[in-house]
Amino acid sequence: MPKLKTNRGAAKRFTRTGGGSFKRNASHRRHILTKKPTQRKRHLRDPAYIHKSDEKAARRMMPYC
Numbered sequence: 001m002p003k004l005k006t007n008r009g010a011a012k013r014f015t016r017t018g019g020g021s022f023k024r025n026a027s028h029r030r031h032i033l034t035k036k037p038t039q040r041k042r043h044l045r046d047p048a049y050i051h052k053s054d055e056k057a058a059r060r061m062m063p064y065c
Contacts, residue, residue, distance in 0.1 A: 007061035016065045022050040
């Protein structure tokens with residue numbers, strides 16, 4: 001059976017945690033940051049996790065991670 005290809009877009013966005021779930025970055029942190037409050041930007045720094053219902057799709061896109 002041939003090797004499966006990793007979806008490169010998913011590989012750049014998600015990382016696998018030790019428990020098997022996927023970590024992702026928060027959105028709204030790229031530009032137009034001057035009008036956003038410091039507290040909001042600080043909370044967006046924290047890692048977020050993929051929702052449980054999307055984990056199956058992420059696992060399929062990243063078979064070897």
